[in-house]
Amino acid sequence: xxVSSLAQRLDRCSINTATLGHRLPLGQTxxxxxxxxxxxxxxxxxxxxxxxxxxxxxxxRDCGLTVNAYCRSTYLPAASREAFAAAVADxxxxxxxxxxxxxxxxxxxxxxxxxxxxxxxxARQQVSEGIGWLLEDARRHGVALAxxxxxxxxAADRSCLSTxxxxxxxxxxxxxxxxxxxxxxxxxxxxxxxxxLAQQVQRAGQQQRILGLHLSDWLVPTRDLLLDRGMMGDGxxxxxxxxxxxxxxxxxxxxxxxxxxxxxxxxxxxxEVLRTCAERLQxxx
Numbered sequence: 001x002x003v004s005s006l007a008q009r010l011d012r013c014s015i016n017t018a019t020l021g022h023r024l025p026l027g028q029t030x031x032x033x034x035x036x037x038x039x040x041x042x043x044x045x046x047x048x049x050x051x052x053x054x055x056x057x058x059x060x061r062d063c064g065l066t067v068n069a070y071c072r073s074t075y076l077p078a079a080s081r082e083a084f085a086a087a088v089a090d091x092x093x094x095x096x097x098x099x100x101x102x103x104x105x106x107x108x109x110x111x112x113x114x115x116x117x118x119x120x121x122x123a124r125q126q127v128s129e130g131i132g133w134l135l136e137d138a139r140r141h142g143v144a145l146a147x148x149x150x151x152x153x154x155a156a157d158r159s160c161l162s163t164x165x166x167x168x169x170x171x172x173x174x175x176x177x178x179x180x181x182x183x184x185x186x187x188x189x190x191x192x193x194x195x196x197l198a199q200q201v202q203r204a205g206q207q208q209r210i211l212g213l214h215l216s217d218w219l220v221p222t223r224d225l226l227l228d229r230g231m232m233g234d235g236x237x238x239x240x241x242x243x244x245x246x247x248x249x250x251x252x253x254x255x256x257x258x259x260x261x262x263x264x265x266x267x268x269x270x271x272e273v274l275r276t277c278a279e280r281l282q283x284x285x
Contacts, residue, residue, distance in 0.1 A: 004247065006255065007282045011039035014068045016214070016258035017047050020273060021266030026051060027059060029270070034063035036274035040254045042069040043101070045094060053100040060101070068105070068254035069146065069185070069212050070098035075111025076130035077123040077160070087111075088130050092137050099141035104253070105211045106138070107185055108147045112157045123160040131182070132174050138181045146185040146211040147171065151193075153225055164191055164200040171209055178207045185212035186246060187258065189229055192218060192237040198245055205249025213246050214258045215239055215285055227262035231276060233284035240285055255281065 006013065015033045017026075024032070026047045033041050041060070048056065060067065073091050078084040091106075098106045110127045113120060131145065138145045147167040150159035161167050167184045175182040184204055191197055204210045217235030222228050232239050243255065257277045259265055265273050 006243075006285055010037040010278055010281070012255055013038050013278075013281050014040035014042050014254040014256040015274065015277065016042040016069075016071065016256055017044050018071070019257050019259045019265070019277065020270045021262075022047060023266070024270060026056065030059055030063050030065060032270050032274060034065050036271070036278055038274070038278070039065065040068040040256075041065045042071055042107075042254075042256050042258070043067065044071045045097070048097065053097060057101055067098075067101045067103040068256060070094070070101060070103040070106050070143075072107040072109045072148075075109070075158075077111045077114040077117075077126040079114045079116055084126060084130070088133050091130070091134055095134065095137050095141050095143055098143045103143055105144040105146040105183070105185070107212070108145050109150065110147065110159050110161055112155055112160050120155070120160055127160060128170060128174065131170065135174060135181055144179075144211055145182050147182070148185040148187055148212075148214075149190060150187075151190045151225075163194055163196070164204065165194075165196055168200060168204055168207070168209065171207070179209045183209035183211040185214060186210060186242075187214035187216075188237050188239055188242055189214070189216045189218060189258075192242065197242075201245050201249050205246075205251065208250065210246060210249060210251040210253070212253065212256060213243065213251060214256045215243070215281070216257065216259045224262065227260045228264075229259045229261055231259060231261075231265060232257070232280040243285055255285065257281065 149161040149167045152162040217230030219230040
């Protein structure tokens, strides 16, 4: 398959609203993203709090933006069955919101150990059970679930799915036979180090399970493992090679920028951040 260039193709690119640090009202954020030339957006639930979703949907249409992904799930592993059921219920509500926004997928960051637990196997079992419950809702709403594995440093508190291989194994266990409503989001920051990454990207492509590609860079040194992601081109990840591999596996969806940068990019004007994202996507990715 021919791999495309991103030059003059910002319509294919998306800005995750976390990239702007959740500093501005959602309406202003959407206007700025559209004005910068991007065609898609991935909003976080926190940005939708108190918003009329129908009004947001109208603004998206007026700005010419589509929602490639809705971020993100409530963590599933819990210390009690009541808390587990509440987490599933909150994710069901989020799927309704995603459907209202006509999002292509709902990002599942599944959670780590339950509070007070050291049982990682139990956490993964709860994740499997919870995703199984949510699949019916996803199909009813027409919003795919995108499992996003996170770097192993987050296994205890954010995601007990640490590799693309683990995420795909879970997809196959819950939805055998290829993609229906369950797939994966590949985040460069979390997956770039994985020695099996190229193999698992091909596997995901064969099953048509790639639902998203998130780009940022890994800085050396990294001052904060959560909030010091780099702008594309400022770190050590072969982002162009990763994108080419993902597209060669069949993915033709949005190329999404997701940067958490408390002390750098979140301190800069939103217009500067968006302008730099546009330049780096076209030059470095």
